[in-house]
Amino acid sequence: MTTSTQGVTEVTDADFAAEVLGSELPVLVKFTAVWCGPCRQLKPVLAAIAAEEAARLRIVEIDVDRNPETTVRYGVLATPTMMVFRAGEPVKSIVGARPKRRLLEELEDVLA
Template sequence: MKIRAEGVAEVTDADFTAEVLGAEPPVLVEFTADWCGPCRQLAPVVSAVAKETAGRLKVVQIDADTNPDTVSRYGVLSMPTLMVFRQGEPVKSMVGARPKRRLLVELSDVLEPVGA
């Protein structure tokens, strides 16, 4: 079963540079895998965060199993891993599922100000 967070784009090794590293707002990348139970728990949280932070944070997913180059480039060892990129550089990394409120608190320092 393919895990997809609703309203969240999927990126691949091929378009990671353009979609994530070249993006203007900060980007939250969820490294996920179909076999990962906590990833399934996190999918609705990631969807809700994407909706709530629209325009201030770009949210994407990448399948760890089918995109090994990106996974190894950033040293991702556990699923789910959430990584925030700003201006092409990883600035924050979090491992494991978490509730939406906690994730929003953890992201507060990287979110673009409203109306920026």
Template sequence: MVINGVTEVSDADFAAEVIEAELPVLVEFTADWCPPCRQMGPVLAAVAEEEAGRLRVVQLNVDKNPDTTNAYKVLSMPTFMVFRNGEPVRSMVGARPKRKLLEELADVL
């Protein structure tokens, strides 16, 4: 499901949607009960729109997808990971404003 340019991924399709993606992928590991995760919704939608063609933005619900969450040792929400060529190249924890998120993504795009 795609909401505001942000695709929801799961354990089942993580490899196809993220690992095998041609573009770099920003993954937000999120949870329904996490207020900072909800705050990031509009930020991620704006980043997805601004960086379309250069970056995919996806979300993975940690409660519904424990395999991927555990595989990448995600303990805090929200955690952001950038995957490029199937490998995690950047990890960031915690909500942040769009400007700061884009600064942190600049060198991996």
């Protein structure tokens, strides 16, 4: 089941393929965990970007502890890790929290 918090949808191992790999828009996936402080810092940043860039980018998050299959498949070793998927393929990986402006700069090529 997918839940949404401020424009950021939560996905699981079960619906990752449909929600992310099958998306027409590029999708930024935040690999997160409840115990991860920097992940919590990133939440309002991603919510703001999700609202501003809704026409060009979809943002979802997946809990690494509850969804080990997807986490292992993409070799995620640290949280937060953000991966951008376009046409079902990972095209960018960003590890660690960022301020909004810097994150948008790093996503420029994906949003172009």
